[in-house]
Amino acid sequence: MITAYATEEPIDYLALYRTFIDQDDDRSGTVVSHHGMVKRPGKQIADFSGVELIPRSTDVNQRLAGLAAETAQRFVLNQILVVHRIGRVGPRDSVLLVMVSGATRDRCFAACSFLVDEIKKEAIIQLTERP
Secondary structure, three states: EEEEEEEEEOOOOOHHHHHHHHHOOOOOOEEEEEEEEEEOOOOOOOOHHHHHHHEEEOOOHHHHHHHHHHHHHHHOOEEEEEEOOOEEEEEEEEEEEEEEOOOOOOHHHHHHHHHHHHHHHHOOOOEEEEO
């Protein structure tokens, strides 16, 4: 199962984790997650007041789902969740949640890292620091 979307709502990572686990089955021996947050100092503005996450196209959800599907196939996973914030967020706010489940931990760790790197490389969402 693949779930991937962008949202302006805060990411409730605990509720999403519970749902992810409840939806999984006994083929999975491992769940690996990446929980990305806004950190300081910023890359452009050291003491920024917030960050604007702006979609770079109108098909953000489809692009996230496409990357997740590619990852699921490449690493033979059971389930993937990708949630990316858009809009204005502040320091320590959650901006990206990626969860993967599969049979083995080595496959899941590699898949989670690969997917996060692909999302960043594709630059689907532009991050701009605000003074």
